[in-house]
Amino acid sequence: MIMLSKRVRPYLFVAPAFVFLFMFTYYPTGFAFVRSFFHWNTSNIQPVFAGVHNYVELLQSRRFWQVVGNTVVYAVSFILVSTVLALFLAVQINKVTRGGSIFKSVFFYPTMIPMAAAALIWLFLFLPDFGLINYYLRRIGLPSINWLNDSSVALFSVTVVGIWKYTGYYMLLFLAGLKNVPDELMDAAHIEGANGFQRLFRISLPLISSHIFFILIIAIINAMEAVDQIFIMTQGGPSNSTNLIVYFIYQQGFRFWDMGMASALTSMLIVALVLVVSVLFLTLGKKVYYEV
Amino acid sequence: MKKRIALCVLAVLLVGTLAFAGGGREQAATGPVYLRFFYPVGVAGDHARIMDRMVREFNASQNEVVVEAIFSGGYRETMERAQTAFLSGNAPEVAVLDAPATFDLIEMGAILPLDRFIEQEGGNAFISNYLAGFMEISRLDGTTWSLPFQRSTPLFYFNKDLFRAAGLDPNAPPRTWAEVERAASVLSNHFGGDGRWPISIPINFWLLKPMILQAGGSLDAPDGRSVAIDTPEMRQAFGYMLNLVNRGYMPAIRQWAPSVNDFIAGNVAMLYNSTGSLGHISRSASFEVGTAFLPTHRREVVIEGGGNFFIFRTDERRQQAAWKFITWMTNAENAAQWSIESGYVAVREDSYSLPFFQEHVRQNPNAITAFNQLQSVEVERNFMTFQQAQVAELLNEVKENILGGANIDVTLREAQTSADRILARFQQRR
Numbered sequence: 026m027i028m029l030s031k032r033v034r035p036y037l038f039v040a041p042a043f044v045f046l047f048m049f050t051y052y053p054t055g056f057a058f059v060r061s062f063f064h065w066n067t068s069n070i071q072p073v074f075a076g077v078h079n080y081v082e083l084l085q086s087r088r089f090w091q092v093v094g095n096t097v098v099y100a101v102s103f104i105l106v107s108t109v110l111a112l113f114l115a116v117q118i119n120k121v122t123r124g125g126s127i128f129k130s131v132f133f134y135p136t137m138i139p140m141a142a143a144a145l146i147w148l149f150l151f152l153p154d155f156g157l158i159n160y161y162l163r164r165i166g167l168p169s170i171n172w173l174n175d176s177s178v179a180l181f182s183v184t185v186v187g188i189w190k191y192t193g194y195y196m197l198l199f200l201a202g203l204k205n206v207p208d209e210l211m212d213a214a215h216i217e218g219a220n221g222f223q224r225l226f227r228i229s230l231p232l233i234s235s236h237i238f239f240i241l242i243i244a245i246i247n248a249m250e251a252v253d254q255i256f257i258m259t260q261g262g263p264s265n266s267t268n269l270i271v272y273f274i275y276q277q278g279f280r281f282w283d284m285g286m287a288s289a290l291t292s293m294l295i296v297a298l299v300l301v302v303s304v305l306f307l308t309l310g311k312k313v314y315y316e317v
Numbered sequence: 318m319k320k321r322i323a324l325c326v327l328a329v330l331l332v333g334t335l336a337f338a339g340g341g342r343e344q345a346a347t348g349p350v351y352l353r354f355f356y357p358v359g360v361a362g363d364h365a366r367i368m369d370r371m372v373r374e375f376n377a378s379q380n381e382v383v384v385e386a387i388f389s390g391g392y393r394e395t396m397e398r399a400q401t402a403f404l405s406g407n408a409p410e411v412a413v414l415d416a417p418a419t420f421d422l423i424e425m426g427a428i429l430p431l432d433r434f435i436e437q438e439g440g441n442a443f444i445s446n447y448l449a450g451f452m453e454i455s456r457l458d459g460t461t462w463s464l465p466f467q468r469s470t471p472l473f474y475f476n477k478d479l480f481r482a483a484g485l486d487p488n489a490p491p492r493t494w495a496e497v498e499r500a501a502s503v504l505s506n507h508f509g510g511d512g513r514w515p516i517s518i519p520i521n522f523w524l525l526k527p528m529i530l531q532a533g534g535s536l537d538a539p540d541g542r543s544v545a546i547d548t549p550e551m552r553q554a555f556g557y558m559l560n561l562v563n564r565g566y567m568p569a570i571r572q573w574a575p576s577v578n579d580f581i582a583g584n585v586a587m588l589y590n591s592t593g594s595l596g597h598i599s600r601s602a603s604f605e606v607g608t609a610f611l612p613t614h615r616r617e618v619v620i621e622g623g624g625n626f627f628i629f630r631t632d633e634r635r636q637q638a639a640w641k642f643i644t645w646m647t648n649a650e651n652a653a654q655w656s657i658e659s660g661y662v663a664v665r666e667d668s669y670s671l672p673f674f675q676e677h678v679r680q681n682p683n684a685i686t687a688f689n690q691l692q693s694v695e696v697e698r699n700f701m702t703f704q705q706a707q708v709a710e711l712l713n714e715v716k717e718n719i720l721g722g723a724n725i726d727v728t729l730r731e732a733q734t735s736a737d738r739i740l741a742r743f744q745q746r747r
Binding site: 067068070082086087153154155171174175176262263265276279280281282 | 393401421424520568584703704710713714721738742
């Protein structure tokens, strides 16, 4: 048996993971970036150099900007609502003295369902005539809403599904943080006369800022990668109103078989994500409190 | 030491590469030929079960070819799957695809012209067995690229019980756009509101083209390199539909499959849909189903639609085997059998003289409506362009926009610009 020095061994252990990550993540990413400068479609099975043509074409297309708009609206509303709601639920459950685990299970359960299955469930809930949601609306005397086939509400509907799916997960992460806030600090603050809001905003939140930062990053990623519910529930419609960036990439690449265009979109998405996350790390990341 | 690390990394890479390189299936030179067959189910119903049984029968009928039937979703998904497989060097040997995919399949160099095989079978004597109306889309500039299989026309379905209840003659369905509006108006007095509608025309470009033709216009150019969206006839087609929506007779936006379920549930009295839904509707509806020709306007015309058999470019042995399979699937008996069970139009003239098919038609008069429609009104080619999926998606979006209340002039102008951009690279080669 070959003895390896202690200095070498760690490299060897990370090598398999690194190799796979390289083969399936970094290499394809680089490949997509290179191919974004090529015509690569049904007419050019062998890629032909195209310069920045794909980028220019995209930036000039109305559809692209509509998709960017949809994605921004989806991401902002998803991130805001799901994280704030998750924090609210976590704070409340943290105060619950009995039955806390029941609430945790109930709120966490959507996380365990695959998104594709969840989307199918919601497809039925959103049915215009037989769906449960419109049934309740009619029961309380409100008009039915065509949740998925009306371009003014469809994006809202798919956002609801995203929020429903992820809030429980974020809640659990917040809860894990809140459990670590020392009781002595809380008791001390209480005795000093700090009210509930002050204790939350001055003590709990600063102490769990590392959790908040982590959840924010995860939420951004979850928002940008949303595609399953789009594929199953709306296929980007009606009137392109629920077409989000990842679904748009799929459409360009596999439905319209324009891989050059899909590569250009992928590259833009990666650059945008890296920018957003870097800015967050350089600003908020510096203010995060890490327990040592 | 560094060398050793490099060696280890290299070894891991090598094992990984080998594991992935082993994916391609090698065909043995002797023994039965193995064919992968991708097929879609394009309408509501249990067509996958019927298809599985037919393929099993084919496999049992001989010992030279073994076909594996691979259900691949709807038309769109099956095309995505087939073209991705082809472009990654792993194409299926044979597939049923939406016939309008032909331009794109030729453009990619994916499919094989069938003329050589047709000569082998007896040339015109063989191919003239297939209904002429269905062969037009297969033949481009004298080359035959596919054989018709699950073929259809748009059909007008109506609920005879609801017609009777509203005092309409169940044996005299509306024949023109104006009569549809009148029937809808009568029906709406007895029926409507609460998720119930006199009529439904689902969002689908396939139902849009016949209306444009009926108004006297045209949509896609014969060479598939341009499409006319911003036209007066397009406005007339939308005028017809918008009027129905604005009067509350029709839901503005309904997707394809749900519209069939609405009809079966008795929530829609009149429905535009495919012949391919006939089997499912007849079996599932608890009321008397009526079928009729698509209501016309200025011109009596309809389009054909549905899926054809395509043979992918592989090697001679597999191509011959694929040909054997598709001619078996579309022989007179099987075309008749497939039609009876699915509701699609039998694609062979000689199917119609088979005793069991005649008996079926006698018992189910609806089964012959689509065939009669093909015989008695003009038939034009299905909507077909290059970048078919992209242009079709654009047309669906136009329909959703306009019926959803967008400005028709702006929508059509912008859609025309988008279509011209999509097709620009093909127009340059005209």
